[in-house]
Amino acid sequence: MPTTIITGRDLVVTIATVNYDAQATSATLANSPTVETYQTLDGKAYKHIDDQWTFDVSMLADWGAASSLCEALWTACETAPNTVLACSLTAATGAVFAFNVMPVFPSVGGAAPDAQTVDLSFIVVGTPSETF
Amino acid sequence: MPAIVTASQLRTVLGVSVSLYSDAYLDEIINTSEAVILPMLVANTSAINAYKLESNVAYFYTQREHHFVTGQSVIVTGLPAPFTATHVVVDSYDYYFTAALTASNVTLRDIIPTGTATLSGYSAADIYATSAPIESAVLAVSVEVFQSRVAAGGQIEGVDFASTPYRMGRSLTNAVADTRAALATAFSSLAATCYSSVPESPIPPAIVIVPDSPYMEVVLIGKASTKVKINFAITAIVASNSNAGSLDNLEKLIIGILAAMPAGYVVGVVEKPTVLEVGQSPMLVADINVSTYYTQTT
Numbered sequence: 001m002p003t004t005i006i007t008g009r010d011l012v013v014t015i016a017t018v019n020y021d022a023q024a025t026s027a028t029l030a031n032s033p034t035v036e037t038y039q040t041l042d043g044k045a046y047k048h049i050d051d052q053w054t055f056d057v058s059m060l061a062d063w064g065a066a067s068s069l070c071e072a073l074w075t076a077c078e079t080a081p082n083t084v085l086a087c088s089l090t091a092a093t094g095a096v097f098a099f100n101v102m103p104v105f106p107s108v109g110g111a112a113p114d115a116q117t118v119d120l121s122f123i124v125v126g127t128p129s130e131t132f
Numbered sequence: 133m134p135a136i137v138t139a140s141q142l143r144t145v146l147g148v149s150v151s152l153y154s155d156a157y158l159d160e161i162i163n164t165s166e167a168v169i170l171p172m173l174v175a176n177t178s179a180i181n182a183y184k185l186e187s188n189v190a191y192f193y194t195q196r197e198h199h200f201v202t203g204q205s206v207i208v209t210g211l212p213a214p215f216t217a218t219h220v221v222v223d224s225y226d227y228y229f230t231a232a233l234t235a236s237n238v239t240l241r242d243i244i245p246t247g248t249a250t251l252s253g254y255s256a257a258d259i260y261a262t263s264a265p266i267e268s269a270v271l272a273v274s275v276e277v278f279q280s281r282v283a284a285g286g287q288i289e290g291v292d293f294a295s296t297p298y299r300m301g302r303s304l305t306n307a308v309a310d311t312r313a314a315l316a317t318a319f320s321s322l323a324a325t326c327y328s329s330v331p332e333s334p335i336p337p338a339i340v341i342v343p344d345s346p347y348m349e350v351v352l353i354g355k356a357s358t359k360v361k362i363n364f365a366i367t368a369i370v371a372s373n374s375n376a377g378s379l380d381n382l383e384k385l386i387i388g389i390l391a392a393m394p395a396g397y398v399v400g401v402v403e404k405p406t407v408l409e410v411g412q413s414p415m416l417v418a419d420i421n422v423s424t425y426y427t428q429t430t
Binding site: 002008009010011012013021022023024025026027060113114115 | 151350351352353354355356357359398399400401425427
């Protein structure tokens, strides 16, 4: 079997039906599980208690541009901060993850010599559903 | 699905393995070339430029004489529902034909782009499926499409490791050249000759825009379109006649360049001045590193 390599170029990211590929430099869906450890007479026992997923996106800021992604995200967060946004992350063709995130305001500004960037860390509501 | 040649045939012509290029990938290429060639062939197909529906009779108006006859089965595509379907011709005239279609009346309207009416079983894909010249033409275009995809940077490397331009399309290189030309235009108001590529002998004061290293970086996710970060070096050139005067002129030119820098370009550092000898003319030059993000749209 040939070695499989997929890269960031295989990713496709959609947040609230808006495609972020054109501006996003990275997108990562990750889980931080809560696992309790119990010291029993027979040794350590482990219990998976909870999962908290986060969706981290880094992108080039596009404030002021037509169909600005930053402005779309800002508006979504301002008008409906408690309404989840449907997201889709395609890792590669045939591996799609769908999930809902709480909206966050994008940061504004940057350092003088560099392109302005925005780092977003979304809290994922529930567990992502996968399609393999 | 490809109709004229198979992925296996194209694979043989290209000499590529299935582990690198799947059948699905080659099918896409064949579809592209067939979509280019087949419409140019004579076939039992007519363009529909207008349509209407009256009393459950559909009228299809063709751009040229269609030659369909009563009773023939015609596949209509490219029109709104319910017109896009397979219809049996009821009445045939030179420039329109009718078919039974039970639906609400639709007033006469043009359709842009035109729809198509094709005699069932006699499309170009059907009647040229076993034609060797057409098969050869589709393969030739498929090879060109493949070359343009795998050598998107404008270069291919032969078995002797010698780079050569690929044969079809220079859209990416031309478009990148446009980004350099945009910079050159922005600097046109400065008191210096601006070159969007390296001239044989620059006449100072001059500004030369050349690729920096790394030239292009892939920093954005996704591959639906080609998106790269492009690094340029803007070389500011002044005559080097006296140290103090030349340095002052160079600083003025650099400040002018920075002031005229268009939006969308990230300005990096300005390298230290160096002396460049071109023929008998010493010149004082300094590189300004700039970058921009380019997305291919065509």
